Amino acid sequence: MLPMRPSSARRVRLCLQASGLAVLGFALSLCPIALSSQAAWAADGTTESELQIDITRIGLGKEVVITKGKKEWFMRVEVTPENSVVVRQEKEGERYLLDESEMHDRAMTPAEVDAAITDFVNSVKTSQRVQ
Numbered sequence: 001m002l003p004m005r006p007s008s009a010r011r012v013r014l015c016l017q018a019s020g021l022a023v024l025g026f027a028l029s030l031c032p033i034a035l036s037s038q039a040a041w042a043a044d045g046t047t048e049s050e051l052q053i054d055i056t057r058i059g060l061g062k063e064v065v066i067t068k069g070k071k072e073w074f075m076r077v078e079v080t081p082e083n084s085v086v087v088r089q090e091k092e093g094e095r096y097l098l099d100e101s102e103m104h105d106r107a108m109t110p111a112e113v114d115a116a117i118t119d120f121v122n123s124v125k126t127s128q129r130v131q
Contacts, residue, residue: 066124075120077113084108
């Protein structure tokens with residue numbers, strides 16, 4: 001079973017404080033991902049103040065948190081050698097609007113993980129443009 005997802009910003013700060021330089025090095029290695037995501041949002045005319053996207057690598061998988069005001073979208077792809085689990089959540093304030101998961105009986109490839117994350121981000125982005 002997947003661990004509960006922590007409160008985004010507060011948990012990141014605690015993790016950085018607890019892990020020190022190792023986490024800082026890891027976070028810095030993710031800078032190109034964050035910068036390319038921000039550039040993609042800006043190219044579409046969506047400002048950073050409207051939507052904020054944070055992508056984190058977790059083992060063989062990834063996690064993405066997108067926020068806009070009180071609304072938050074979350075996706076986690078956890079990959080083990082035996083299987084893959086995908087969790088999607090959407091909440092407004094403390095109320096969950098969507099909370100679903102799916103399990104695959106094989107390990108997803110890195111390309112499949114990236115595609116799943118990209119599709120999720122694009123779906124959120126599209127739904128926000130339509131509104």
